[in-house]
Amino acid sequence: MSLPKGLAEEVSKNLVMVARLIDEDPESAYGYSRVALRLASRVAAVREAAGFAAYANQKYSEALAEFRAARRMTGNVELWPVMADCERGLGRPEKALDMAGAPEVHKLDKAGQVEMRLVAAGARRDMDQLDAAIVTLQSPELASNSVQPWTARLRYAYADALLAAGREDEAREWFAKAVESDKDGSTDASDRLAELDGVEFVDAFDDSESDSDSDDDADGDEAAESAVTVAAADDSAEDEQR
Numbered sequence: 001m002s003l004p005k006g007l008a009e010e011v012s013k014n015l016v017m018v019a020r021l022i023d024e025d026p027e028s029a030y031g032y033s034r035v036a037l038r039l040a041s042r043v044a045a046v047r048e049a050a051g052f053a054a055y056a057n058q059k060y061s062e063a064l065a066e067f068r069a070a071r072r073m074t075g076n077v078e079l080w081p082v083m084a085d086c087e088r089g090l091g092r093p094e095k096a097l098d099m100a101g102a103p104e105v106h107k108l109d110k111a112g113q114v115e116m117r118l119v120a121a122g123a124r125r126d127m128d129q130l131d132a133a134i135v136t137l138q139s140p141e142l143a144s145n146s147v148q149p150w151t152a153r154l155r156y157a158y159a160d161a162l163l164a165a166g167r168e169d170e171a172r173e174w175f176a177k178a179v180e181s182d183k184d185g186s187t188d189a190s191d192r193l194a195e196l197d198g199v200e201f202v203d204a205f206d207d208s209e210s211d212s213d214s215d216d217d218a219d220g221d222e223a224a225e226s227a228v229t230v231a232a233a234d235d236s237a238e239d240e241q242r
Helices: 005-021 026-039 044-056 060-074 080-089 093-100 103-107 110-126 130-137 151-164 168-181 189-196 207-241
Strands: none
Touching (some): 044 060, 080 110, 110 130, 110 151, 151 189
16 A cells, blocks of 8 residues: 655655564564554564564563554465464463464465474463473574574573473573674573573772772761861860960
8 A cells, every 4th residue: 555755755754763662672673563553553573573563572462462463464474473472461372372373374374383393392381381491492403503594592492491391401501592693782691501500790989888888988978077176176275285
């Protein structure tokens, strides 16, 4: 659907702000998405952006409605995994698993299929099926030595599931593999690995130490002031004797 030039520019500005803020300030991104939605609700890109903004703010019912609308407009299946994750967010992991087994999954590209696998494993964990979650993540993509944009997240999810199942040694191995593939710091795998290795991080700017130092300085200042007062008193007494 095409929009008049002025309206299209206004909508575009709001969509740019959604993309810019959605990670660092999701609440503001949501506000911009609502403006764009009010201006052009029949544009698929607007509905999709509104869906992701709602999703980032954990408004899963609203996000799912927007994703469904965008999918109806375009016929694309690429939103299928995030739609399934919305079902998880709404407390319906069984529905997410049904979607993981639907024909639409076979139409997804490799990244989309990996994302769907992550959602399915999460749904299994929601249902306290840890062993099933682990099996769900075991795949050629997990075993591959090739590093893809989704590799770190897949390895991290597998390590986390292993740890939840009490398989600590295996979890440590996979957290280490996640660290190796996490070039942009998309996970906290390095921190999780450090925890397993018993490494503790000490804040160099500990507030308690700062307060202690401040107290010491204050005590020192008070002592100096007392010494000055005593000295002044002595000088005054000597003057009186003279």
